[in-house]
Amino acid sequence: QVQLVESGGGLVQAGGSLRLSCAASGRTFSNYAMSCGWFRQAPGQEREFVAAISWTGGGTYYEDSVKGRFTISRDNVKNTVYLQMNSLKPEDTAVYYCAARPGRVGVPRRVYEYDSWGQGTQVTVSS
Numbered sequence: 001q002v003q004l005v006e007s008g009g010g011l012v013q014a015g016g017s018l019r020l021s022c023a024a025s026g027r028t029f030s031n032y033a034m035s036c037g038w039f040r041q042a043p044g045q046e047r048e049f050v051a052a053i054s055w056t057g058g059g060t061y062y063e064d065s066v067k068g069r070f071t072i073s074r075d076n077v078k079n080t081v082y083l084q085m086n087s088l089k090p091e092d093t094a095v096y097y098c099a100a101r102p103g104r105v106g107v108p109r110r111v112y113e114y115d116s117w118g119q120g121t122q123v124t125v126s127s
Helices: none
Strands: 002-007 010-013 018-026 034-041 048-053 060-062 070-075 080-085 094-102 121-126
Touching: 002 094, 018 034, 018 094, 018 121, 034 070, 034 080, 048 070, 048 080, 060 070, 080 094
Parallel strands: 010 121
Antiparallel strands: 002 018, 018 080, 034 048, 034 094, 048 060, 070 080, 094 121
16 A cells, blocks of 8 residues: 655645645555545535546646646656645635545546545645
């Protein structure tokens, strides 16, 4: 199984930017085909999909509210997936989780489609 560790969260003002990273170890992206996704969970809310990327990076999918503001990317040599977040809004405040599942194709968008999760990183956007 793959181990995932997120980093890059923090406190930022509305309109600002952050880049989240998700580093893989164990079954790494360079050795095993895996689709990856980012999810977020605000207090009292269910975990929700943010973005997903296929193993090659050729396929991506975004939740409507982040389209045009967030960009998911990956570097399989570095075993890392990124989430560039621009034009942040207070409603983006949440714990952000990285997830992975085996597969060469596909951009899964549901929590149950993933079998490996990171511990999360807090993103707080102040108004």
